[in-house]
Amino acid sequence: MKKYVVAVTGASGIIYARRLLEVLTDKADVSVVISDIAKKIADYEEVDLSGFNAVYVDENDMFADIASGSFKYDGMVIIPCSMKTLAAISAGFSNNLITRAADVCLKEGRKCILMPREMPFSRIHLKNMLNLTESGATIMVMSPGFYNKPKTIDDLVDMVVARALDHLGVEHNIGKRWSGYDA
Template identity: 55%
Template sequence: MQTQKIIIAITGASGVIYGLRFIEILNQYPKVKSFVIISNAGKDVLNIEIPDWKDKLKNIKIYSENDLASPMASGSFLHDGMVIIPCSMASLAAIANGLAHNLIHRAADVCLKEGRKLILVPRETPLNLIHLKNMLNLKQAGATIIPPCPNFYTKPKDILDIVDQIVAKVLDQLGLNHHLITRWGE
């Protein structure tokens, strides 16, 4: 099997733990290479929510949102999908409206134009009409929207169980096998 390349972006929404956990899990796949972009606001939220985040990502190259000359900005860079986790309403709006001013928005725009998998994990509540319309536009343009809505019938024990439910949904969408959760009926 060829190595899969996955782009992961963390933006400045609450719930950056989802992004960190997703990166940690992806790193356990020997045949997956991650390309990580963190927005400036994403770094601010990481500093607030997970102050030791740099230690957790110490062996990982992090691309800046300003790095528009990186491979992910080009349609010629072949990859197997992009995940924005968590995705702020600001980034969601930029992507839904074709604004490609930073690397995250540009890489997402490229996914849509090239017909590659684009998964967004949006975090905001309540949602206003603009948020909802932007999500509809993105869905119609080919993106997959995975709101971080956990279930409770599986009786999560702690925050990690809840986070893993969402990470599992993203892995399922990417076609990556995992044992993060017990599936209903198993």
């Protein structure tokens, strides 16, 4: 069974992390790291990230298995990814388990997806994203499309989460795929 790390950091959009966990924990072994500020934002946004069939690891546990390149896992998604976390990873500053696990993904050549929700982007944000892309990360801004004619917020969330699952190579049936205009 494939193994993935899902990290949740301090940015709005925790609902995306919840949906990813709903789908991914049914298909793979998942380790979850939630930053302290993400826990506060989850409470504020009224999104429950507990109860999934996953291993929950504290963001300060630098002895966790996912902190080592010798622990084999297939990829990592940081959803949402705060600009602070993105900058730390870009600079190679592994000050917690989230940034260390991302550093491991990049140095080991594993799939590392960072999903910021911030807008607008400053020049610093864009430079950090370019640096990370050049280092092997995939930047996926949580910007849902409207070509699938969403009816609910869940439809918008599914469109974004489906793209992340596609990039991880995880089969799913959420969201609608583009099949051309119905002209």
